[in-house]
Amino acid sequence: MTNRKKVSVGGISFDDKGRILLVNPSYKERWDLPGGILEVGEDPVTGLRREIREELGIECRVGELRAVDYGASDWEGAEIIMLTFFVELAARTPQDFDFTDGEITEVAFHDPVEALALVTPRMSDRLRVALRMASGGEHGILVRRPLDPLADVWESAHR
Known part of the structure; x- marks a missing residue:
């Protein structure tokens, strides 16, 4: 059996009004943060820089x-x-971005609360933790979901 684990990276950026940059990918139904899947042998920082360069045409x-x-x-x-x-x-402005490769259809800054409603529920959870609008769990940054059966087993075994 091969390890089919992937690592994705996403970047939160703000404009001068405190709004979050979201991209609207052509291949997804919801808005997202700029970023993507790491390539083989690529570290997270290099991969995020590459993804933003590819998606937005900037450093x-x-x-x-x-x-x-x-x-x-x-x-x-x-x-x-x-x-x-x-x-x-x-x-700093969507007009400065080059997203003409067809992967991204729109780029816009959104108020953080509005952004939470535009992204997937899983991304909304991550944004809440990243923006300190929700607790990140015992490790500080790990998103814990109440429907995680292993977390429930772990907690009941260690009470």
Whole structure:
């Protein structure tokens, strides 16, 4: 059996009004953070820089890691670890971005509360932790979901 684990990276960036940058991918139904899946042998910082360059046509500085999430199965059936970082973008307005490759259809800054409603529930959970709108759990950044049966077994065994 091969290890089908993937690592995805996403970047949270703000404009001068405190709004979060979201991208609207052509291949997903909901808005998302800029980022994507790491390539073989690629570290998270290099991968996030590459993804932002590919999606937005700009450079960025990768800052603090703010949320870590785990999914037992992504859209292709692989386990996935999702890392969310703060990023500082070289450009500050959507007009400065080059997203003409067809992967991204729109780019816009959204109020944080509005952004939570535009993304998937899983991404909303990560954003809440990253923005300190929700507790990150015992490790500080791990997103814990109430429907996680292993977490419930662990807690009952260690009470």
